[in-house]
Amino acid sequence: MRKKWRLLAAAVTVATAMACVAIEPNLERSGANTYQSAFTTRTLVKGSTGTDVRELQGRLKYIGYYKGKIDGAFGWGTYWAVRNFQYKFGMKIDGKVGPATRTKLVAASRGYNPYAQGRAAASKHTASVSSTPTASYGGRNVSANDMKLISNAVYGESRGEPYVGQVAIAAVILNRLENPNFPHNIPGIIFQPGAFTAVADGQIWLSPNATAKKAVNDAMRGWDPSSGAIYYFNPATATSKWIWSRPQIKRIGRHIFCR
Amino acid sequence: MFSRITSFVVVLALVVAGFWGYREHREKQALLVKAENQYQRAFHTLSDNMNLLQDELGKSLAVNSKLQATNSLTEVWRLSAQARSDVGELPLSLMPFNNTMNFLNDVSNFSYQVAVHNEGNKPLTDDQWNTLNQMYTRSKNLEKQLSALQSAVISKNLRWMDAELALAQTDKKTDNVIVDGFKSMEKQVKSEKPLTFGPTVTGLRTRNATDENKLTGNPVDADGAAQAAANFLGLPNTQGVVAQKNGSGTPYSSYSVTAKLPQDGQVYLTVTAKGGHITNYMDNRAVGDPRIDLDQAGTKALAYLKSKGITGNTIIRTDQYDNVGVFEIVPSTNGVLIYPERTTVKVALDTGSVVGLVAQDYAFNQSPNRRIPAAKLTEAQARKFVSPKVSIQETNRAIIQDELNREQFCYEFVGIMDNDTYKIYISAVDGKEVGVEKLKM
Structure with missing residues (x-):
């Protein structure tokens, strides 16, 4: 009985080993044969995101022009790498990756194969771009996590409101940044005791939907439907008399925005 | 027999419920104490910082040498910022406290301008000394009230949780010592004449203010705003375009305009009351x-x-x-x-x-015949003011607004250091560094 098991085990081991030996080079070869560039026909510029940007970064890294992370977001690092590449290859230096630069780069980085190099990052299945890049608001950089906090607050405070109303609430949070009456950082504003009902009752920890995130993105880039408001309240539920005394600006959905 | 079992079960249930209730109560108490302690910490730190703040203001008045004044004023800058942050941790957002916050902000801006951004390392001017002296007196008054309140909180065991409750129910007349203490502080600051500052601090204060005098054109009414929006959108007439005057709280007086585009649906615009300029346009299709x-x-x-x-x-x-x-x-x-x-x-x-x-x-800054001042420095001269560690990739000439909202003619150097990209602005007129920006994305 025991012998039988041992025999079986040995057989399985040998079979696996053989399979590995047989498959491994096969895998690599098939990878090399079937790997096609993930470039698309679109022109890539600073600000572009996507699989083709990964491809661009991977190839630039392969030939030593790019030193940053392969994250699929065409930022300043990628921009300088492209310009350097264009300079070295005697092309027009504009930092854009159009058909000419693309062709030159594919030719210059022959042998580039993200699969053979075991770089899962370049896999087409994980093509989606990683986290939202940081953005800047009024000359100050706001971290990706602070942007998530704002989206959470916007979702907790105003889901179900019209889209402009949600952008307006994100704008109110950002308007507070420069106002002397409020803390000068995003977490300080959001977690100020009594400032937001969604923080007080824990609704801020609901996962925000795509609409709330989009609203924050719009507000970060300067869209302000609240016209410079720093307070808002829901007249149906507001208990504070003081908030009614603030100079009102306008009403969007259920909220009155004021200064 | 049956009633015995029932009564046993009932008694057991009561005991269990009682025990459970007691435990819940204790846990709730523990949480309340924790929350209370957070407020107490912020409050007592605030009082401490105000105390230190007026010490340092006094010190900076007492010395005449620039070096020592700078040391004290840098402390003033730090402590006033810290005090503002302490206030932000207290549940005061439901009561007016903006005059006091403005005062702290002014102290912070003034000390920053005098100590950190002082040009030429000069000792304090008479005007600056007077402003500083007023700040000293006022912060002393504030500090006196705050420390009286602090003693009351300690000796009478006053709780911030009660103050928070009192603030939440504004329909009733409150007689909460903490709330009243802060209200009287605010009242005092409000009654004082506004401090006078030199142009630099005033500039800092109005950094985001928009000056309507800079807008071109004549005032428009609601119809004019609707017409401006229709023109902008390329609509044949103002049918379906609704302009509503915004309330008095806006930074510049304006109209909120909504219109319907045939293919996109509702769009939103902000139109200035002076000149009918479009400042904000949103189409959320x-x-x-x-x-x-x-x-x-x-x-x-x-x-x-x-x-x-x-x-x-x-x-x-x-x-x-x-x-x-x-x-x-x-x-x-x-x-x-x-x-x-x-x-x-x-x-x-x-x-x-x-x-x-x-x-x-x-809309606020465009001027068709803007004069570009003559550069007094060449690009090579300006470049010397950038660290040699930065490898410069691109140079432009630019007009930017500095932190006091003044337009400055600069050389813009875009360079890399440590894989990060920076934009460095050096004044083309006097070689001063006007701004540095670290670029992300």
């Missing part, structure tokens, strides 16, 4: 999968500005989210980038149509 790339979208954004009669020919920032491309655009005249006249254009990547515009900076 659903955007489908991208069919054009960012490069093409950028061209569309520039063409759009041209069609609206807005100058702007250089894209300074591009980014993309949710199938839209967003472009920040400035005009470049004779090779000089005019940053104060910035616009932001949002292009839908499905059809390439423009679905948003921010033109507030442009």
Whole structure:
């Protein structure tokens, strides 16, 4: 009985080993044969995101022009790498990756194969771009996590409101940044005791939907439907008399925005 | 027999419920104490910081040498910022406390300007000394009230949780010692005459204020605002365009305008009351999968500005989210980038149509015959003010606004250090560093 098991085990081991030996080079070869560039026909510029940007970064890294992370977001690092590449290859230096630069780069980085190099990052299945890049608001950089906090607050405070109303609430949070009456950082504003009902009752920890995130993105880039408001309240539920005394600006959905 | 079992079960249930209730109560108490302690910590730290703040203000008055004054004033700057942050941790957002916060902010801005940004290391001028002296007296008064309140809180065991409750129920008349203490502080600061500052601190204060005198054109009424919006959108008439005057709280008086576009639905605009300029335009139509790339979208954004009669020919920032491309655009005249006249254009990547515009900076700062001052420094001379560790990739000439809202003619050096990209602005007139920006994306 025991012998039988041992025999079986040995057989399985040998079979696996053989399979590995047989498959491994096969895998690599098939990878090399079937790997096609993930470039698309679109022109890539600073600000572009996507699989083709990964491809661009991977190839630039392969030939030593790019030193940053392969994250699929065409930022300043990628921009300088492209310009350097264009300079070295005697092309027009504009930092854009159009058909000419693309062709030159594919030719210059022959042998580039993200699969053979075991770089899962370049896999087409994980093509989606990683986290939202940081953005800047009024000359100050706001971290990706602070942007998530704002989206959470916007979702907790105003889901179900019209889209402009949600952008307006994100704008109110950002308007507070420069106002002397409020803390000068995003977490300080959001977690100020009594400032937001969604923080007080824990609704801020609901996962925000795509609409709330989009609203924050719009507000970060300067869209302000609240016209410079720093307070808002829901007249149906507001208990504070003081908030009614603030100079009102306008009403969007259920909220009155004021200064 | 049966009733015995029942009564046993009932008694057991009561005991269990009682025990459970007791435990819940204790846990709740523990949480309340924890929350209370957080408030107490912020409050007592605030009092401490105010105490130190007026010490340091006094010290900076007592010395005459620039070096020592700078040391004290740097402390003043730090402590006033810290005090503001302490206030932010207290549940005071439901009561008026803005005058006190403004006072702390002024102290902070003033000490920063005098100590950190002082030009030429001069000792305090008489005006500065007087302002500082007023700040000292006022902060002393504030501190006196605050420490009296602090003693009351300690000796009478006053709880911030009660103050918070009292603030939440404003329909009733409150007689909470903490709330009253802060209210009387605020009242006192409010009764004082506003402090006088030199132009630099006033500039800091009005950094984001928008000066309506800079707008061109005549005041428009609601019909005029609707007409301006219709013209902007290319609608034949103002049918379906609704303009509503915004309330008095806006930074500049304006109208909120809504209109319906035949294919996109509702759009939203902000129109200035003076001149009928469009400062904000939003079209929130659903955007489908991208069919054009960012490069093409950028061209569309520039063409759009041209069609609206807005100058702007250089894209300074591009980014993309949710199938839209967003472009920040400035005009470049004779090779000089005019940053104060910035616009932001949002292009839908499905059809390439423009679905948003921010033109507030442009409306307030554009001037068709802007004079570019003569540069007193050459590019090579200005470059010497940039660290040799930065490898400069690009140089431009630019007009930017400094932190006091003044326009400055600068050399813009775009360079890399440690894989990060920086924009460094050196004044072309006197070689002073006007600003540094670390670029992300």
